[in-house]
Every structure is written in C-alpha cells, then in structure tokens.
Amino acid sequence: MAKLKLASYWASACGGCDVAILDIHEKILDLAAAADIVFWPIATDFKYSDVQAMPDGHIDVTLFHGAVRNSENAHLAHLLRAKTKVLVAFGSCAHIGGIPGLANLFTREEIFRRVYHETPSTVNPEGVEPQTKLAVPEGEITIPEFYNTVKTLGQVVDVDYFMPGCPPTPKQIWSVVQTIVSGQLPPKGSVIGASEKTQCDECPRPRKEKKITGFKRIATAQPDPETCFLEQGFLCMGPVTRGGCDARCQLSGVPCRGCYGPPAGVLDQGAKAISAIASVIEAKEEVEVQRIIDQIPDPLRSFNRFGIPASLITRKVL
Amino acid sequence: MTFEPKIVGILCNWCSYTGADLAGTSRIKYAPNVRVVRVMCSGRVDPTFILKAFADGADGVLVAGCHPGDCHYIEGNYKTIRRMALLKRLLADYGIEPERFRLEWVSAGEGDRWAQVVNKITEDVRKLGPTKIKPAAKKKSSAA
Numbered sequence: 454m455a456k457l458k459l460a461s462y463w464a465s466a467c468g469g470c471d472v473a474i475l476d477i478h479e480k481i482l483d484l485a486a487a488a489d490i491v492f493w494p495i496a497t498d499f500k501y502s503d504v505q506a507m508p509d510g511h512i513d514v515t516l517f518h519g520a521v522r523n524s525e526n527a528h529l530a531h532l533l534r535a536k537t538k539v540l541v542a543f544g545s546c547a548h549i550g551g552i553p554g555l556a557n558l559f560t561r562e563e564i565f566r567r568v569y570h571e572t573p574s575t576v577n578p579e580g581v582e583p584q585t586k587l588a589v590p591e592g593e594i595t596i597p598e599f600y601n602t603v604k605t606l607g608q609v610v611d612v613d614y615f616m617p618g619c620p621p622t623p624k625q626i627w628s629v630v631q632t633i634v635s636g637q638l639p640p641k642g643s644v645i646g647a648s649e650k651t652q653c654d655e656c657p658r659p660r661k662e663k664k665i666t667g668f669k670r671i672a673t674a675q676p677d678p679e680t681c682f683l684e685q686g687f688l689c690m691g692p693v694t695r696g697g698c699d700a701r702c703q704l705s706g707v708p709c710r711g712c713y714g715p716p717a718g719v720l721d722q723g724a725k726a727i728s729a730i731a732s733v734i735e736a737k738e739e740v741e742v743q744r745i746i747d748q749i750p751d752p753l754r755s756f757n758r759f760g761i762p763a764s765l766i767t768r769k770v771l
Numbered sequence: 772m773t774f775e776p777k778i779v780g781i782l783c784n785w786c787s788y789t790g791a792d793l794a795g796t797s798r799i800k801y802a803p804n805v806r807v808v809r810v811m812c813s814g815r816v817d818p819t820f821i822l823k824a825f826a827d828g829a830d831g832v833l834v835a836g837c838h839p840g841d842c843h844y845i846e847g848n849y850k851t852i853r854r855m856a857l858l859k860r861l862l863a864d865y866g867i868e869p870e871r872f873r874l875e876w877v878s879a880g881e882g883d884r885w886a887q888v889v890n891k892i893t894e895d896v897r898k899l900g901p902t903k904i905k906p907a908a909k910k911k912s913s914a915a
Contacts, residue, residue, distance in 0.1 A: 719819075721822055721823075723822075723861060724819040725817075725819065727854055727857045727858055728817050728818055728819070728854060731853035731854040731856070731857045732850055732853070732854070734853045737839070739852055742852055742853050746853070746856055746857050746860065749857075751864070752857060752860045752864065753860075753865065754864075765819070765822040765826040766822055766826055766904060769864075769866045770865055770866040770867055770903045770904050771903060
C-alpha cells in the first residue's frame with residue numbers, strides 16, 4: 454500500500470492542536486511510517502506555492518485547525534479543500550469556531566480600536582491600523598483582509614469530518630489516525646474522535662439531585678474534589694458537552710468549559726446550557742431567581758465559550 | 772408598505788392557548804402578527820426554540836404560560852421563569868433588544884389579556900423595526 458499523504462494546517466488557531474499532534478509522543482514514528490507529511494507549516498518547510506503546485510486531490514488527509522478569521526485562512530481553506538481527499542476540521546476552532554469565535558461579539562472596528570489604540574501596552578501616536586494594501590517604491594504590498602465575522606471551516610468549505618476538542622486529546626488523535634490508516638471511515642460529515650454522549654457520562658464524580666441556590670467561581674472558591682461541580686454551584690458545561698476527552702478537566706479539578714461542543718442532536722450548546730442549568734436552580738419567585746442568576750457574570754461566554762460561530766445566532770447583532 | 776412584525780408565539784396548552792381561543796370566540800379584535808405554536812407546557816419550551824425563531828427571521832418571540840402557581844403540571848412554569856430569565860441575559864449579550872422577547876402569563880379566562888399582550892409586543896416590535904439578525908450560514912458546522 455502506498456503511504457498516505459498527510460497535511461496539517463493552522464488557520465486562526467493558537468498552535469495547541471499542532472502540539473497535541475506531537476503529544477502522541479513516540480507514536481509519531483508510527484505515524485511517519487504510515488504517512489508522508491506533505492505540508493505542515495509549524496514543523497516542516499513547505500510553502501503555499503508547493504501546495505498550489507500539487508494536482509487536485511493529491512493529499513489524502515488534511516487536518517485543518519483554526520477558524521476562518523481572515524482572507525488568508527479562507528484562501529488556504531479553499532486551496533486545501535481542492536488538493537485534499539479527506540478534509541478534517543480538527544479542533545474546536547475549525548469545528549465550531551473556538552476561542553477566536555468569541556470575537557463575533559465585537560465588530561472589526563471595535564477589535565481594531567481596542568488592539569491598536571486602547572490597550573495599555575500600545576504606543577501608536579499616529580493611529581496606524583493595518584491596511585490590506587500599501588504602495589511602496591518597490592510596488593504594492595498586501596496583507597490578508599481581517600474579516601468582521603469569524604467562521605468555522607464548515608461554513609467556508611465542504612468538510613468531510615469534524616474532530617472536536619481544544620485541543621483534541623492525543624488518545625483520540627491516535628485513534629483517528631488508526632481509523633484513517635485502516636481506511637474504514639465513517640459516513641461523511643460525522644464527528645470523529647469523540648463520543649455520542651455527554652461529558653457527564655464519562656465524569657467519575659457521583660451525581661445526586663442538583664439544587665443550586667447560588668453560583669460560585671473557580672477563581673474565588675475551592676471546589677470539593679469528589680462532588681459534582683454543578684451540585685456545588687460551579688458552572689460546569691458537562692451536561693451540554695460532547696464526551697470523548699475522558700473528563701480531563703473534571704479529573705483535574707476544574708469544571709468542563711465545553712470545548713468538545715454540543716453533543717449529537719443539539720443545535721445550540723448555549724441554549725441547552727440555559728435549559729439544563731436553569732432547571733436545577735432552587736427558586737420559584739422571580740426576584741429570588743434573578744438574584745441567583747445574577748451571580749453568573751457572563752452567561753453567553755460561559756455557556757457558549759467555544760461555539761458562537763456555530764450557534765443559531767452566530768454573532769452579535771449589528 | 773408598512774412593516775408588519777412577524778412574531779412567534781409559543782403557548783401552553785392549558786392556559787394561554789385556551790386564553791387565545793377565548794379571545795377568538797369572544798371576537799376580540801387584536802393584532803394578527805403572532806404565529807401561534809402550541810406546546811403542552813411553558814416548561815417544555817427549550818431556549819433553543821426562541822433562538823431558532825430569531826435565527827430563522829422572527830422579529831419577536833412571545834412565550835406564554837399559566838400564572839405561577841397555576842401550572843397544570845404543578846411546577847412547569849417555575850422552570851420557565853428560571854430559563855427565560857437566563858435567556859434574557861443571553862439575548863442582551865447578543866445585542867437583541869429586550870422588547871423583542873416577552874414571557875407573559877395568560878390564563879384560560881384571560882382572552883382580553885391575551886389580546887393586550889399581543890398588541891403590546893406587536894407595537895413594541897413595530898417601533899424597533901425588522902430583525903437585524905442575519906440569516907444563519909447555510910452550511911452546518913457539524914453533523915450535530
């Protein structure tokens with residue numbers, strides 16, 4: 454059997470997904486035995502022009518991490534789609550928007566004002582902002598256009614598989630690599646490297662009846678290491694988050710933040726979180742209800758930290 | 772042409788839907804802008820329904836159920852109070868005007884109140900104008 458041709462690309466991402474791939478440790482040698490890496494900007498010296506020169510469908514599998522935030526990301530998404538047989542949206546950003554997707558609660562103008570003018574560390578007396586084109590004596594130079602709205606990979610190009618996680622766990626990466634090498638792929642459009650059930654299904658903390666009378670924050674209160682976080686009043690996205698990571702956060706003493714995205718059949722992780730969490734608040738009077746929910750500082754970003762671009766309402770209303 | 776708001780109404784079977792029925796049989800005239808969806812209990816209303824209505828182009832959403840204490844299922848509408856209070860904060864974070872979403876209690880005997888509630892949200896939304904939410908991206912982000 455010919456060796457697989459594998460590519461890995463980062464669009465609007467932090468690089469954590471690339472590190473997660475390296476976190477399969479010595480198995481990377483098995484990966485190298487099964488696949489030739491033809492494009493991997495963080496680790497190898499292939500250029501965009503090398504990808505451009507490939508015939509269509511040349512790459513067997515591309516692991517695409519990162520959201521689509523600017524025109525360079527979009528260009529590479531289209532380019533890699535054309536050159537790739539199996540395109541995997543790898544990690545939360547490509548899958549549902551991820552942390553970069555939180556920028557959809559602002560406009561490009563607000564982001565530029567903050568970043569290039571207002572941050573305390575910025576010195577910019579001339580008020581310079583990035584321009585997509587600049588004429589210099591040698592000719593015109595260009596940089597990519599920064600979009601107003603962050604999109605998921607699936608909103609820009611046709612995606613074959615979605616692999617959740619911020620980042621996906623090395624164990625799941627390895628199982629997906631084995632699946633790809635075996636050639637026994639699930640139906641197109643499937644979420645791979647994750648479970649069909651929720652985090653609570655994997656979380657070892659025992660579940661009892663939940664009655665929340667007030668919310669606490671992990672920064673200012675010490676959670677009990679054995680009890681369910683929600684029962685203690687810590688916001689935990691476990692009930693509305695796809696399993697597959699073996700409850701790594703909960704086992705490390707912090708509540709689930711929701712990076713694996715909504716479980717199968719859920720349209721909007723944030724809406725489901727409201728449904729689940731409001732159900733277990735112990736209050737009937739509107740005043741008391743309001744008092745308790747006002748203890749949640751930021752419901753939208755707590756309930757939908759990773760998935761705003763993929764939610765029903767994909768950005769702040771302009 | 773004047774703007775006619777499209778409002779989705781989600782009504783509980785036992786009180787509000789019957790109340791709306793009473794408004795009809797009493798021949799009360801009121802704004803025709805609410806499209807009614809009947810559910811068995813306001814406690815069955817998943818916040819997803821409201822976000823989906825907005826995402827699909829509703830200018831406003833009205834959820835109506837039995838008065839607190841009068842739920843046919845004893846406690847369903849207490850759940851509604853909690854969910855909708857939290858949802859209102861979420862909608863505010865998205866920049867959706869609070870007048871576009873209302874939670875109201877309408878009993879089976881309050882046909883006139885139903886008419887008032889509908890007239891109120893219709894007028895409020897009419898003043899705000901059409902929804903500014905752009906239709907959701909066509910492609911789905913996952914097989915969820």
